[in-house]
Amino acid sequence: MLTLDLFVNAIVAGILLGGFLAAVSLGISIVFGYLDIVNIAHPAFVVLGSYAVYILNSTFGIDPLLAGIAMAAPFYLLGILIYRFYYAFFERHGAESLRGLVFFFGILFLVEVGLNITYGVDYRMVNAFYLGKSIEIGLVGIPYRLLIPFVAGVAMIFIVYLYLSKTFYGMAIQGVAQDSLAARLMGADPIKIKSVAFGMGMATASVAGALLIMISPIEPSMGREYIGRVFAIAVLGGMGSVVGTLVAAVLLGIAESLTSTFYSPSMAPAVSFGILLLVLAIRPSGIFGR
Amino acid sequence: MASLLEVHDLTKSFGGFSALNHIDLVVHRGERLGLIGPNGSGKTTLINCITGVLRPDRGRIYFDGEEITSLASFRIARAGIARSFQIPRPFRSMTVLENLCIPLRFAAAVKMRSTELEAAAREILELIGLGDKATASPLDLTQIEMRKMELSRALASRPRLLILDEVMAGLASSELDEMLAIFHILSGQGITIIMIEHILRAVMNFSQRLVVLDAGRKIADGSPGDVIKNPQVEKAYLGE
Numbered sequence: 001m002l003t004l005d006l007f008v009n010a011i012v013a014g015i016l017l018g019g020f021l022a023a024v025s026l027g028i029s030i031v032f033g034y035l036d037i038v039n040i041a042h043p044a045f046v047v048l049g050s051y052a053v054y055i056l057n058s059t060f061g062i063d064p065l066l067a068g069i070a071m072a073a074p075f076y077l078l079g080i081l082i083y084r085f086y087y088a089f090f091e092r093h094g095a096e097s098l099r100g101l102v103f104f105f106g107i108l109f110l111v112e113v114g115l116n117i118t119y120g121v122d123y124r125m126v127n128a129f130y131l132g133k134s135i136e137i138g139l140v141g142i143p144y145r146l147l148i149p150f151v152a153g154v155a156m157i158f159i160v161y162l163y164l165s166k167t168f169y170g171m172a173i174q175g176v177a178q179d180s181l182a183a184r185l186m187g188a189d190p191i192k193i194k195s196v197a198f199g200m201g202m203a204t205a206s207v208a209g210a211l212l213i214m215i216s217p218i219e220p221s222m223g224r225e226y227i228g229r230v231f232a233i234a235v236l237g238g239m240g241s242v243v244g245t246l247v248a249a250v251l252l253g254i255a256e257s258l259t260s261t262f263y264s265p266s267m268a269p270a271v272s273f274g275i276l277l278l279v280l281a282i283r284p285s286g287i288f289g290r
Numbered sequence: 291m292a293s294l295l296e297v298h299d300l301t302k303s304f305g306g307f308s309a310l311n312h313i314d315l316v317v318h319r320g321e322r323l324g325l326i327g328p329n330g331s332g333k334t335t336l337i338n339c340i341t342g343v344l345r346p347d348r349g350r351i352y353f354d355g356e357e358i359t360s361l362a363s364f365r366i367a368r369a370g371i372a373r374s375f376q377i378p379r380p381f382r383s384m385t386v387l388e389n390l391c392i393p394l395r396f397a398a399a400v401k402m403r404s405t406e407l408e409a410a411a412r413e414i415l416e417l418i419g420l421g422d423k424a425t426a427s428p429l430d431l432t433q434i435e436m437r438k439m440e441l442s443r444a445l446a447s448r449p450r451l452l453i454l455d456e457v458m459a460g461l462a463s464s465e466l467d468e469m470l471a472i473f474h475i476l477s478g479q480g481i482t483i484i485m486i487e488h489i490l491r492a493v494m495n496f497s498q499r500l501v502v503l504d505a506g507r508k509i510a511d512g513s514p515g516d517v518i519k520n521p522q523v524e525k526a527y528l529g530e
Contacts, residue, residue, distance in 0.1 A: 168395060168404060175381045175392050182379045185341060186447060187367040187397025 005139050010261040011254060012140045018253025019150030020215060022157055022246045023208040024226055025233040027201035030160070032231070033240030034177040035194050037086070038101050041108040043223030043230060045202060048111050049075065049209020050218045051119065057126040064126040065152055068210020072203040079202025080195045082107070087191055108223070115220035123217035131214060149211035154246065156207055160200070161242040173197045177240060228269065232276045237286055244288030251275065294319045294482050295340070295371075295451055300349035302335055309335040310346070311506040317451070317484060322477050324497030324514065325486045328526055331503040333486045334376070337453055341373050342366040354450070367397040372449035374440040376456045380428035386439055387411050387424040390446040397447035411446060418442045418472060434465045441472070452476065453484045458492055466492055494518070502526065 024046055031039045049071060056067035090100045134143035164170035175183045176193045184190055212218060233252055237244030255275055256268040279287065295317040302310040310332045317323050327333050338344040340351055342363030351359045358366050372393070381389050390411035394400050400410065415421045420438045423431065428439060437457050444452055454473070458466055466489065473496060477483055487493040493500070493514075500517040502510040504526040510517045517523060 168391065168407070171381075171384055171388055172392060172396070174383050178381050178383065179379050181343065181363075182375070182381070183392065183396075184363045185343070185367050185373060186393035186443065187364050187399070188392060189362075189364050189396075 006261055007258075008139050009141070010257045012142065013146065013261075014254030014257030015250055016142070016146040016150040016253070017257055018250030019153040019246075020146075020208075020211050021153075021229065021233060021253055022249035023149070023153030023204065023211050025230040025237075025245050025249055026157060026160060026208070026242070027204045028230045028234040029237065029240065029242060029245040030204070031198055031201040032234055034173055034197055037083075037091075037104075037198070039104050039198075039201070040101060040227060041104045041111065042201070042205060043226040044108045044111040045075070045205035045223075046208045046212055046226070047218060047220065047223040048115065049206040050213040050222075051115055051124070051209075051220075052206065053210045053213055054124045054126055054218070057128075058124075061127075064128055064210050064214055065148065065207075068207045071206040071209075075206040076199040076203040079199035082202070083195045083198035084191075087194070112220050112223070119220065121219055123219050124213070125217040126213050128214075145214050149214055152207065152211055156204060157242055157246045160204070163200075164242060169193075169196065174240075229272060232272055235286055236276050236279055238289030239286060241286070241288035244286060247287055292319050293317065294321075294354055296352040297336075297340070298350045298352075300336070300339060300346050300351065302332075302339060302344060302346045308506050310339070313349070313503075313506075313508055315501060315508065315511075317482060319482060320477070320480055321482055322473075322496055322498045323482075323484045324493040324500045325484055325503070326488070326490075326493055326500065327503035330505075331526075332506040333503055334455060335506075336503070337373060337455055337484075337486065340366075341371055341453070364396070367393070367447055368399060370448070370450035371453065372397065372444040372447040372451070373453040374437075374444045374455055374457050376459065378428075378436045378440045380436070380439060380443075382427075382429060384428075385425050386415065386420065386428055386431070386442075389428060389439065390414060390443055393443055393446040394448075397449075400448075414442050414445050417475070418445070419468075434461055434468075437461065437469070438472075441469075445476070449481060451482045451484070453486070455486045456488065458487060458489055470495055490518075 024043065027042045028039065031037050049068060052071045053064050053067040056062045057064050086100065086103060090103055130144040134141050164173060172188055172193050176188060176190050180190050229252065233245060233248045237248035252272045252275065255271045259268045259271045293316045297313055297315040300310050300313040313336060325333055335344065339346045342361055345360060350357060353369055353371060358369060387408060391407050394407055394410055400407065402410065412421065412424060415424055418438045418441055420435060420442055423435060428436065431439060441457060458469055461469065470492060473483060485493060485496055497514050499512065500514040501508060502517060502523050509522045509526060510520045
């Protein structure tokens with residue numbers, strides 16, 4: 001029964017990993033999927049969120065998840081500032097594609113270098129009473145440091161899904177994404193609406209940062225490992241589909257977990273991108289793409 | 291009659307192509323104005339300049355006494371100018387009703403709770419005869435229903451000036467009459483209307499005054515009966 005045991009554990013670990021990956025990718029889904037902004041710096045912002053959580057946890061002893069949620073508000077404001085800057089210097093001149101990408105690449109390095117100078121390259125971690133514990137269900141042992149990020153990640157996806165599809169402002173974001181000109185001619189200010197959406201994407205980075213540092217210790221350049229995966233998940237799920245992001249993230253999580261368990265961890269990214277290429281060949285708009 | 295919209299010396303070129311050439315135009319409050327001209331004569335460019343989609347090279351535009359020449363398009367919409375598109379552009383992910391809520395909230399700046407917003411949207415749909423399609427997806431609408439949705443959405447901005455850009459293209463004759471009846475009701479409510487149309491029967495029936503553009507110039511402006519007999523207009527439409 002050893003293989004069954006391994007198999008079930010790998011599947012469960014994959015699902016848990018998927019919930020966390022969805023949280024990290026959510027900001028890309030919103031900003032890339034709705035605003036067409038290639039925010040390649042998003043994983044760096046997630047790491048920035050981790051450091052904010054680390055400081056609140058190590059200095060004041062605040063619970064890491066609560067710290068991540070509390071930091072969502074300043075991250076939201078930071079997102080609005082960054083979008084306004086990006087709009088004024090790039091988007092307004094129609095220079096969004098390549099120069100915009102360079103802009104976010106630059107921000108990625110600024111964040112990394114800033115964290116390096118301030119905190120050094122040492123690994124940092126958080127403390128909470130539950131992080132070392134786990135629960136046993138039959139064959140499977142579920143550590144809380146994976147379970148909580150999974151639950152929090154799925155909850156965050158659900159809240160953003162409700163906001164985008166049920167509230168008026170969420171619909172307005174969709175409207176601007178689908179037809180910016182028509183929305184403008186109906187009196188909607190696209191810059192204001194896009195600012196809100198970008199701010200929301202940034203706010204999710206703070207929560208995702210809390211989940212990241214719960215799962216493993218962090219160092220400043222860790223975001224790089226996620227750049228490929230988060231874009232793969234956003235595209236695989238279908239541009240602008242929040243539910244698709246969750247499904248794609250769980251799919252990738254399971255695939256990576258199975259590959260790591262039965263083959264080799266170093267092959268895991270190759271399997272992820274193999275799935276992406278396969279899905280795009282069959283369904284170019286992604287699993288839930290319109 | 292006092293003027294609602296005044297366009298002075300409006301000029302716009304794209305590269306070497308001069309799309310609008312020193313256009314002057316006055317639209318009076320409550321008027322029904324027909325705007326005709328051959329394809330490429332500048333009608334849609336003129337509308338794009340008025341609604342802030344394009345910035346004119348020179349000239350000024352006044353709406354209700356205020357200059358709107360270089361205002362952002364969403365501010366012009368909020369000031370009270372609404373338009374429909376030649377090709378309907380619904381928000382695909384929303385229902386018909388939700389499509390109306392966007393202009394109601396933003397352009398008409400109606401601060402309401404969502405139930406009141408829905409009621410206001412429903413009222414417009416009933417008026418246009420689309421009440422039973424409120425919860426449908428725009429993708430399931432027929433051609434005329436789609437046109438009606440575009441019109442409803444323009445009305446949801448609570449405009450004082452409504453610009454109809456070829457809203458009747460491709461409709462059957464009976465549908466044409468149905469749409470014209472709706473436009474007369476709207477006009478009766480005091481909305482000023484500019485109708486761009488190729489279907490001469492519709493535009494002659496509807497307009498109190500007719501303006502003709504040809505190659506970016508205004509070549510006629512007067513009562514429909516006089517304008518249609520104008521030899522320059524005949525030449526523009528039928529050639530030499």
